[in-house]
Amino acid sequence: MTMDWAAFEEEVNAQRDCGEVIVLGAPEGEWNWLSSGQPREDTFPLSREEAGRILTHLLTQDLAYDVPLLPAAKAAELAQTYLDAIHSGAHLYSNNDPAELASGRPLRGWTPIIEAATFDIGVYSLHADQRTVFWVLDED
Numbered sequence: 001m002t003m004d005w006a007a008f009e010e011e012v013n014a015q016r017d018c019g020e021v022i023v024l025g026a027p028e029g030e031w032n033w034l035s036s037g038q039p040r041e042d043t044f045p046l047s048r049e050e051a052g053r054i055l056t057h058l059l060t061q062d063l064a065y066d067v068p069l070l071p072a073a074k075a076a077e078l079a080q081t082y083l084d085a086i087h088s089g090a091h092l093y094s095n096n097d098p099a100e101l102a103s104g105r106p107l108r109g110w111t112p113i114i115e116a117a118t119f120d121i122g123v124y125s126l127h128a129d130q131r132t133v134f135w136v137l138d139e140d
Contacts, residue, residue: 003085005132012078016069018062019117019138023082027124027133030114034124034131042111043093043124048083050098051123055079055134057107063119064140082123082134090127095120 005025012021027034039045046054059075061068070078086092096110107121114120114137122135 003081005085008081008085012059015074015078016059016136018067018069019119019136022122022133022135022137024133025085025130027131031133034126034133037126037128037131039091039093039126040095040113043095043113044097046092046094046098046123048092050101051092051094052076052079052083053101054094054096054098054107054121055082055123057101058121058136063107063121063136063138082132086125086132087127087130090125090130090132092123092125094123 003025005023009021009023012023024031033040056072056075056079059070059078060072095113096107100107110121112120114135117137118140119138120135122133124134125132
């Protein structure tokens, strides 16, 4: 699937209407560490299903106070659009422990990646032919 990453990022930010969502198909700048092709040591490997659950949760509520944002169906649709655009052989990672969400607890077990926000959680993918980022930043 060919993705217009900038248009998708704009759509996601308009839908979520809280904080900032960064969606990149060719990460650069503060995301240059992805060019190594190696995951950060402070991130967790994910299955596509786990990545979808984390992204859906990030879109349904804010990170600071769990304020409802998008309906679950719309959030899941946006998460799936991102996942469909990722190379099928890509490895997925998050700075949030997937066990937190699986246990029914809110997303609280994360390691900050971005210094510019109080809360930052997301998913990134690594593949020899593609590196992507879907990251949510919120303030309290």
